[in-house]
Amino acid sequence: MFIGLIGAPNKGKSTLFSAITTLDVEIAEHPFTTIKPNIGNTYFIKKCPDTELNLKCKPKNSLCINGSRRIPIKIVDVAGLVPDASSGKGMGNQFLNNLSGADALILVVDISGETDEFGNPSKNHDPFLDIKFIQNELITWLSDILASHVSSLSKLQDGASALKSILSSFKATDSQIKKAANEANLSLSYIAWSDVSIKKFSEYFIKLNKPLVVVANKLDKSSTEKLEELSSKLKDIKVIGCSAAIELALRKAMNSGAISYTFGESSFSINTTDKEKVKALQYIKKYLEKNNDTGVQKTINYVVETLLDQIVVYPVENENKFTDHFGNVLPDAILIKKGSTAIDLAAKIHTELAEKMIYAVDARTKNRVSKEYILKDNDIIKIVSAAR
Ligand SMILES: Nc1nc2c(ncn2[C@@H]2O[C@H](COP(=O)(O)OP(=O)(O)OP(=O)(O)O)[C@@H](O)[C@H]2O)c(=O)[nH]1
Ligand SMILES: [Mg+2]
Structure with missing residues (x-):
């Protein structure tokens, strides 16, 4: 994608x-x-289920920062x-x-x-x-x-x-x-x-x-x-107000340690006493107070969730511990189109897993679900398959 x-x-x-x-x-x-x-990766960001489960996740295909899952998405300029x-x-x-x-x-x-x-x-x-x-x-x-x-x-x-x-x-x-x-x-x-x-x-x-x-x-x-x-x-097209320049300044300030900032949030804390920097950051604070956010993360999330109709599903091997084979908690966050089934998820992981799939388990309820079960956003799913 x-x-x-x-x-x-x-x-x-x-x-x-x-x-x-x-x-x-x-x-x-x-x-x-x-x-x-220019080709690079950005992140679709969404609340990680680990807080709700009172667990500490160990992501493999994504990141988790302050309880938010960051799923990489390719972007081309x-x-x-x-x-x-x-x-x-x-x-x-x-x-x-x-x-x-x-x-x-x-x-x-x-x-x-x-x-x-x-x-x-x-x-x-x-x-x-x-x-x-x-x-x-x-x-x-x-x-x-x-x-x-x-x-x-x-x-x-x-x-x-x-x-x-x-x-x-x-x-x-x-x-x-x-x-x-x-x-x-x-x-x-x-x-x-x-x-x-x-x-x-x-x-x-x-x-x-x-x-x-x-x-x-x-x-x-x-x-x-x-x-x-x-x-x-523009009746049929969504318009999102944005300041890329402000987002870039925020991320640079964050990387230098001058501020603590979470992508997409409407505020940040200043960790520097440098007068010039503080002045520029106060200007940005005012902008965010007025506009709520820079519009940048909102845009990426809108593309993934609304334009591309994607939901996030977490496949696991152990439905009791929410882990993979190696004990990593919620290792993978998979983007999949809304309306996809458990067998579609299996196919995304491995063809053989889907071919030999028997059923799936909803890890939250521990209930067995069929191959045709329609996945819900944030589902944690174990695929049971005869594949080795
Ligand atoms: N004030 C303000 N200036 C911006 C913002 N975003 C970009 N700029 C400025 O606009 C100018 C053009 O920015 P670029 O990112 O190079 O624009 P571009 O669309 O990639 O341009 P091309 O590669 O030439 O097509 C630069 O001087 C940026 O600093 C913004 O949100 N606010
Ligand atoms: Mg350019």
Whole structure:
């Protein structure tokens, strides 16, 4: 699973990337700072069940800090996109191919309006225009890929399977292809789509395949009124107010020991007496008092929980001690799609475990559940299988 960061240049994508991955990447006050994609890990954060069970967990595939489980998620930051990128403007659009496998996108805009769609200084630029052109560029990107293949589909009765293989880098599912064709009113047999039809299909497919959230960044230089104005223009898309710069400053201060801060929280404590630092930190405190949080962790959690519909499940081998084979308490936190069953969980761990699965045990109640048991968020599950 991975999340892509997109947006026009100079909006703060790399600042956000750096804040959430704590990797040092190039950030600058001009367009096209990022050329090659930045790849890193961030965390989806959720309360760990160890406190509730009165145990101390020993995570293997994740971390647990102050009772919060941090589950790694891959994140990719690319160059800035400009209008007509698909015709070669700016850095072009080839770099979007780094995002074809992204499960969701975070679209970063500058809510202060101080940068235009090309990333140049501006006043009162409407970020809604950026969202529109970026959606359009995503559709054109996909349309161009499809247009180069569509002539080969006209002789095939089963165009859906052919499309699935053309769109394999997008991890296209049968249901996404069928739904997109259906919504665009297009047949999937003997495909002979016009450019307009390809565009229509692309529009619906992108919506299904690349769910997105808008991050209204640089809120520290803007107002809640502007944020509400943008939200009201985007009925189907969630807008989250954010200050990547403040989150980056907090994480740097935390790493240097100047503050104690837990990601996503609305306050922190100051451990330094350095006057300059304290002054800057007081400014950040004021921002957090007004806005509650920086919006950064909220965005990651929204993508994972809401856009990607994931729940967290903890597989264990010993349902009485909540441990794995080696005695580690709640070793793995597994992200799995809402609606998945116990056997889906087994398959995620190991194919053989699923093939030879007999039943599962809900470790909290010690009740036996079937292979088809629908997992609940935070479940602790033992898979019983004849696999060795
Ligand atoms: N005030 C403020 N400035 C920010 C914020 N986030 C980023 N910036 C500034 O905006 C400028 C651009 O930041 P980058 O992170 O390089 O932007 P980008 O979108 O990655 O830009 P490209 O790689 O050129 O597409 C830098 O001067 C950052 O310091 C924020 O939340 N608030
Ligand atoms: Mg950048």
